[in-house]
Amino acid sequence: MLTRLAQVVTALAILCSLAAPQAAAQPEFGPEYTQTQFGPMGPAGRDMLVKVRLAGLWEGPAGRLGLEKSANPLVKEAGRHLISGHAELDAKVLELGRTLNVPLPSDSNADQKGWIAxxxxxxxxxxEFDRVFANRLRAAHGGVYKFLAVVRTGTRNTLIRDFAKRCMEVVLDHIQVLEATGMVDFTDTEAIPLAALAAAPVGPAPVPAVPPAVPTVPRTQNIAQENGSGGSDAILGVLVMVAVVGGIYLWTGGRPRRSRSSRE
Structure with missing residues (x-):
């Protein structure tokens, strides 16, 4: 009897394993990704390291120009923040470039050279110097900050994620000290494109004359998913009931109990 019970339990375990949903397959990355011990390294992570290196190549020198040429103490303070912040990020990005095998530039690009000029x-x-200093650097930092946020939220590489977080902290500090100079022109929508959107009046949303049709494909998909999930639960429930009944049957020897009158 115990042997028969063991056979039923084994068969039930096999059926349960077949009914249980299979684990989702791991995502496959394209040829532009490389696997590292810190997670997959993709184009966005490499691009971030290059951009941070380029930023340090001109924003550090720009900070020194602020200290040397400005008579405004707030501009000088911003220059000090730029020098110290990019010295930290530059040392780290060079280290990460070696660790993750990402070649990094050694010279600023043409646009950056023009801003320094x-x-x-x-x-x-x-x-005039203070305005050029504050506005060129504020526009550059604003663009980099948005880019860093995208990389930070999407990367699966822990080194890139941690570095993006630190870069965002440093860049935000630079944005704040540059704005504190009082020289940033927020009406320059080419340099700060969100300024026009923020200044636009907010009115009531227009009411459509014809209500949009309700899409049916997502609902069908949800129903199919719910049915699939419910079907698996039902199968498991039936298997449990079979196991209980089978156990009782085998425990009693598979024979009906005789009544007292028949035994007499």
């Missing part, structure tokens, strides 16, 4: 050519101690 603007600051160099502006008269020392002038409001």
């Amino acid at each position: 603007e600051m160099t050519n502006a008269p020392a101690g002038s409001a």
Whole structure:
């Protein structure tokens, strides 16, 4: 009897394993990804390291120009933040480039050289220098901050995620000290495109004349998923009942109990 019971339990276990939903397969990454011990390294992570390196190549020198040429103490303070912040990020990005095998630039690009030239050519101690300094750097930091947020939320590489977080902290600090100079022109919608959107009046949303049709495909998909889940639960419930009945049957020897009158 115990042997028969063991056979029923084994068969039930096999059926349960077949009825249980299979684990989701791990995602496959394309050829542009490389596997590392810190997680997959993709194009966005490599692009982030390159952009942070490029930022340090011109924003550190720009900070030194702020200290040397501005008569505004708030601009000088912003320059100090730029120098210290990018010194930290530059050392870290070079380390990560070696660790993750990402080649990094050694010179700033043409646009960055042009911005440095603007600051160099502006008269020392002038409001013109302070405006160029604050607005060029504020626009650059705003674009980088949005890019870092996208990388931070999407990467599966722990080194890139942690570095993106630190970069966002440093870049936000630089944005704040640049804005504190009072020289940032928020009406320059080319440099700060969200300024126009923020200034636009907010009115009531228009009511459509014809209500949009309710899509049916997602609901059908949900129903199919619910039915699939419910079907698996029902199968498991039936198997449990079979196991209980089979156990009782085998425990009693598979024979009906005789009444007392028949035994007499």
